[in-house]
Amino acid sequence: MAEIDSADVRNAESTRRWLSSRQDLWGASANNDTLIETLTRFCQFAGKSPDEMVDDCLRPGKAGETLTLRTRARRQYMDLIELFEGAVRSRPQGNIARSFLIHNGIAMNPGILP
Amino acid sequence: MEFKSVVGWRRSIRFFDPWREVEREKIQTILEAIYRAPRVLEIDFVRVVVVLRDELSADEMQTLKTPTTTAQLDMAPVYIFFFADLEAIEPACRGDNFRQLINMGVLNPSHGWTEEFAVGTAGQYIRTILDDEDRVPLRLPVGGDSATQIVSREALRLARTAIGIAQEYALLAAVDEGLGAQLSGVNVGAARGILGFPDTWVPSSPMLLGYHGETIEAGGQRPREPFEEDFFELRYGHPFYREPAVVDRLKAAEMIQDPAPFSWRMDEVRGLARKFGLPD
Numbered sequence: 194m195a196e197i198d199s200a201d202v203r204n205a206e207s208t209r210r211w212l213s214s215r216q217d218l219w220g221a222s223a224n225n226d227t228l229i230e231t232l233t234r235f236c237q238f239a240g241k242s243p244d245e246m247v248d249d250c251l252r253p254g255k256a257g258e259t260l261t262l263r264t265r266a267r268r269q270y271m272d273l274i275e276l277f278e279g280a281v282r283s284r285p286q287g288n289i290a291r292s293f294l295i296h297n298g299i300a301m302n303p304g305i306l307p
Numbered sequence: 308m309e310f311k312s313v314v315g316w317r318r319s320i321r322f323f324d325p326w327r328e329v330e331r332e333k334i335q336t337i338l339e340a341i342y343r344a345p346r347v348l349e350i351d352f353v354r355v356v357v358v359l360r361d362e363l364s365a366d367e368m369q370t371l372k373t374p375t376t377t378a379q380l381d382m383a384p385v386y387i388f389f390f391a392d393l394e395a396i397e398p399a400c401r402g403d404n405f406r407q408l409i410n411m412g413v414l415n416p417s418h419g420w421t422e423e424f425a426v427g428t429a430g431q432y433i434r435t436i437l438d439d440e441d442r443v444p445l446r447l448p449v450g451g452d453s454a455t456q457i458v459s460r461e462a463l464r465l466a467r468t469a470i471g472i473a474q475e476y477a478l479l480a481a482v483d484e485g486l487g488a489q490l491s492g493v494n495v496g497a498a499r500g501i502l503g504f505p506d507t508w509v510p511s512s513p514m515l516l517g518y519h520g521e522t523i524e525a526g527g528q529r530p531r532e533p534f535e536e537d538f539f540e541l542r543y544g545h546p547f548y549r550e551p552a553v554v555d556r557l558k559a560a561e562m563i564q565d566p567a568p569f570s571w572r573m574d575e576v577r578g579l580a581r582k583f584g585l586p587d
Contacts, residue, residue, distance in 0.1 A: 219577060219587060262374055288586035295586055302377040305325055305583050 197242055199233040205243040207297050208232065214296040228289055235290040238277045239270075243293065246270065250299045262299065270294060271301050278303070311562035313482045318525040320487030322579050323382040323517035333484045334385060334516070340480035341473045348433060349404040352391040352469035356502050358513075360384050363501070370497035378585055379491055383515035388498065389473055390508040391466035393445070393458055396437050402430035436461045445509060446495060456506060463509065470511045477514050487519040521579055527567030 202208055211232075212225055236242060241249070250267050251260040278287030284303065291301050308316070334357055341355060360368070360383065372380055380386075398404065405414060405425035414420035439459040446455045474490055481488035490512040498510065519525075531537075535546035557563045569575075580587045 215587075219573065264374060267374065284584045288584070291586035300374050300377055302381070302585055305378060305381040305585070 197233060197236045199229050202233045202236055202243055203229050207243040207247045208293070211243075211293045211296040215292065228292075231286045231289040232293050234281070234286070235274070235277050235293075238280065239273055246294070247297045247299070250294065251297075260298065267299055267301065270299070274301070275303070308483050309560065311557060311560040313479050315528070315557075315560070315562040315564050316523060317478055317482045318487070318523075318529070319489040320515075320517075320519060320521065320525060321379045321489060322520035322583070323379065323384070323487055323515070324520045325382045325384065325517070325583075327384070327518045329385045329486060329516055329518070333486060334387075336484055337387065337477050337480040337516070340476045344472045344476040346404075347465045347469045347472070348399060349408060350399045350433075350465070350469070351395045351404070352393075352466050353473045354390040354392050354504070354508060355473070356388040356390070356504065358386040358388065358502070360386065367497070367501050371493045371501070373492050373494055376491050376493055378583070379489060379515055380493070382520060382583070383489075383517040385516040386493075386513045387477060387516060388502060388504075388513040389470045389477075389511045390504055391470050391511075392505070392508050393456075393462060393466055394505075394507045396433060396462060396465075400430050400434040400437060402426035405429050436465070445506075466509045467511065470509070474511070474514060481514070481516055485518075486516055487521075487523070487525075489515045491515050520583070521575065524564075524569065526572040526575070527569045528564045529567055 208229070212228070232243065236246070239246060250263055250270060252263055253259070254261050274287050274290045277290060278284060281287075287303060291303065294301055338355060338357070341353065344353070346352070360381075363371075368380065402422075402425040405420070406422060408414040409420050409422060409425060414425070437459055439461050441460045442457045443460045443463060444455045445458045445463065478488050478490070491514075492512055495510045498504075498513075504510070534549050538547040538549075539545055540547045554563060577587055579585075
């Protein structure tokens with residue numbers, strides 16, 4: 194698989210959905226470049242493109258019109274983000290990866306308690 | 308707190324102060340309120356298990372979570388699990404609870420209650436509910452909880468009604484104790500493994516309990532459909548007249564409060580997310 198770069202990440206449909214949803218909910222974002230940079234780093238860590246990660250977690254329902262959450266894949270990405278967070282030693286960067294999945298319809302959160 | 312104020316201040320709280328324990332006496336007060344909730348057909352359906360989050364292992368915590376139960380399960384220090392025991396119906400079929408209430412002057416001949424009526428007619432009525440041929444699974448076979456009894460649909464409905472009443476008493480008692488609370492879904496199969504409750508217990512959503520991590524307004528009272536669309540008099544379609552003076556009185560008593568959204572709510576949520584290290 195070719196190395197994922199920030200242009201690929203920025204142009205992915207799931208990335209645009211994430212940034213648009215964030216913008217709608219929270220208003221103007223300070224700096225999308227930082228978000229893209231961190232997501233790119235996470236994509237490289239996972240070895241997957243943004244769209245591939247979302248597709249891993251959501252599969253089409255029987256009728257094909259709705260998407261169903263794949264709980265095992267979601268769990269795997271939650272664990273992977275924790276590893277990423279540990280590798281970069283940054284909860285905010287881990288939360289950027291979580292935010293990407295959350296705004297694509299995949300609920301998740303980090304542990305809060307020590 | 309006054310009752311109207313308790314009703315007005317209740318919200319589903321999703322940000323709890325994770326580090327602040329709930330005093331045992333407050334938990335007991337909530338249980339005492341549940342203990343006094345109305346019973347459906349005088350049946351002692353309700354069972355409750357109190358779980359302290361910090362006594363669960365990390366694995367147990369993880370397995371309890373569903374995709375919609377995320378941060379709040381970590382944040383709330385206490386979970387109160389509600390159940391209804393279908394075995395509680397059997398004594399009612401013998402008329403036990405009815406006879407007890409007849410002897411106490413609660414159920415009286417003025418309303419048709421006698422020993423014979425309690426054991427015969429009333430007890431037999433409950434027996435027909437229990438033995439009804441319209442039967443359904445006691446629990447949905449989800450989350451690894453596949454073994455389930457097939458029970459009377461009407462008995463299950465009564466049991467779930469009893470749980471609903473108990474949950475409401477618990478929620479209001481929690482508010483009255485100055486606590487935040489929310490009914491939240493958990494993985495029932497995992498809960499069964501952790502709590503070890505019997506096969507005859509009907510599970511339901513636990514109440515997450517703790518001190519508020521967000522402001523007690525929690526963004527304002529939640530929206531509802533227009534009053535006139537849900538409340539009627541005389542017949543369906545004829546709205547119950549909503550007297551403005553009563554609305555004003557209830558506003559003064561804090562039952563009716565400023566509705567969501569508050570202008571500062573999103574800033575509050577974002578601030579809370581940062582405080583607790585949550586994504587936005």
